[in-house]
Amino acid sequence: MSASNTSTPLPTQSVTLLPLISLLAAIVAITPLAIDLYLPAMLLIAKQLGTSMASVQNTLSIYLAGYALGMLVFGPLADMFGRRRLVLIGLTGFVVCCLLLPLQTSIEGFMALRAVQAFLGSAATVVVPGTIRQFYGKNTAKGMSYVSMIMMFAPMLAPTIGSLILVFGNWQWMFYLLAIYGGALIFFAGRYLPEMQNTTKNSSVNQFLKNYYVVLGDRQSRKHILSSMLAAFAFFCYLTAIPGVYLDVYQTSEFLFSFLFALNVLALMLAQFINTRLVGRKGSPWILTRAIVLGVLFAALLVLVNWIQTPLFYTVLTLLPLMSCLSLIAVSADSLILIRFGQQTGTATAVIGTAKFGIGSLAGPILALFATNTAIPFTVLMLCAVIIIALLQLPSLLTNADN
Structure with missing residues (x-):
């Protein structure tokens, strides 16, 4: 379709x-x-x-x-x-x-x-x-x-x-x-x-359902929806776990926690600024490809530095670029979805948002199942999320690798 x-x-x-x-x-x-x-x-x-x-x-x-x-x-x-x-x-x-x-x-x-x-x-x-x-x-x-x-x-x-x-x-x-x-x-x-202006003239229940059928039935967009959803899952794993990781595992002060939290937000903002500079010339597929590759790399390093129990500095050093990559993956995938739907943008947004926040609501319970009083559970979940994104986008990764 x-x-x-x-x-x-x-x-x-x-x-x-x-x-x-x-x-x-x-x-x-x-x-x-x-x-x-x-x-x-x-x-x-x-x-x-x-x-x-x-x-x-x-x-x-x-x-x-x-x-x-x-x-x-x-x-x-x-x-x-x-x-x-x-x-x-x-x-x-x-x-x-x-x-x-x-x-x-x-x-x-x-x-x-x-x-x-x-x-x-x-x-x-x-x-x-x-x-x-x-x-x-x-x-x-x-x-x-x-x-x-x-x-x-x-x-x-x-x-x-x-x-x-x-x-x-x-x-x-x-x-x-x-x-x-x-x-x-x-x-x-x-x-x-x-x-x-209303993007659809028919306001019936059938049109309501048809809009979802059009969006969910589009094969090209499904991989981007899943990619955006998994990037959001990784982000909510971070959001749920990071207070305990910084304050309990690494024993930081509340002030240092606030500073590091703000630092990660600045990393997200920097990623979006870079996107505004590059997307017009390179396009969202080019940015998405490179964000996924770097995301896998930094997620793997994040797991490694916590597995061998390095100081907090190395967790921060790997987490900052990983959060930037997740931000670029999400905004690139979302944009590629919305561009495909001129008459169902609200429905497409609903699908994206429901997928993101729906899976985000599961981050806490899933992390609770694997709680170890270390940073390992949330880092492994983030790595798994970006690896699955890479597998979903593998044909595009291979196509865009040399562009």
């Missing part, structure tokens, strides 16, 4: 791209902010709600699962009913949940609201890749890299902002801050986000 390559004409004359990209990045940032902002307060939340730390940590997996389910539902709706309306609905629901979360007195209520918050918040973020694709066309990878570069300030700053809030107030103010942020986005999106 072949994907549709028809696309709506790009209304670039009426929209300045830099403010639009900044707005889209700010919208996407609600997800890392909602995930990372309350990490320093997990122990306090557990005490106030009378539950265990493990239960509060599970709210992270619940958020990822709710987000994945929401993308599955709202992606095709964006194709059928337009994007701007969906952004406003999603942001409004996200803000309401932010205002209700501080009022919860039980972990069950907190978990339920986190799931709803993620589900509704996905309605706002699912439209972003499709909007980028509509404005950037064949340069979608460059637009997505710009958004990623700006958006990555959120996970870099969120834990620090959360810690500062705890110094001057309580954990409830973290969600009030998110509500204020979401309210500002509603204002700017309502005023400045252009209303995109």
Whole structure:
């Protein structure tokens, strides 16, 4: 089955791209902010709600699962009913949940609201890749890299902002801050986000299902979907395991942990900056090929330095380029998927997002099965993920090796 390559004409004359990209990045940032902002307060939340730390940590997996389910539902709706309306609905629901979360007195209520918050918040973020694709066309990878570069300030700053809030107030103010942020986005999106034309004229249930059939039935895109999913799995393995690895295994201070965490975010941002410089001349397939080869190399080195128990410096030295490679793999694969679907960009985004966050929600339980109080489990899982990506992309690796 072949994907549709028809696309709506790009209304670039009426929209300045830099403010639009900044707005889209700010919208996407609600997800890392909602995930990372309350990490320093997990122990306090557990005490106030009378539950265990493990239960509060599970709210992270619940958020990822709710987000994945929401993308599955709202992606095709964006194709059928337009994007701007969906952004406003999603942001409004996200803000309401932010205002209700501080009022919860039980972990069950907190978990339920986190799931709803993620589900509704996905309605706002699912439209972003499709909007980028509509404005950037064949340069979608460059637009997505710009958004990623700006958006990555959120996970870099969120834990620090959360810690500062705890110094001057309580954990409830973290969600009030998110509500204020979401309210500002509603204002700017309502005023400045252009209303995109519906990419499908039929809004029936049959069209909803047909969009998924078109995307999932495209053989060329399936390997890119799986590659993006596995890159996300490796990233979530890192995100889940790295606090314990740095703070417990290597006995770092909280300050050094925050510095190293920010350093990895900077590595991701640098990778996206490099992508914006190269993708126009070399193309996403060329970048994807080299990111996979280097990813396998650095993942293998990461396992090796931890297997022979070298100092922390060598783990950091191998982890930084590996995270950059994973970032390039994900954005290149995502771009190649979106370029193939001119009329089903929302559905394609939903498939990508559901695959990423769905498998991301499994990273914690899988790591728990192999917990050894060392860094070996998460490094081996990351290596396995990039090796499988290399096997999936092997024909392309061989084709593009000499280009």
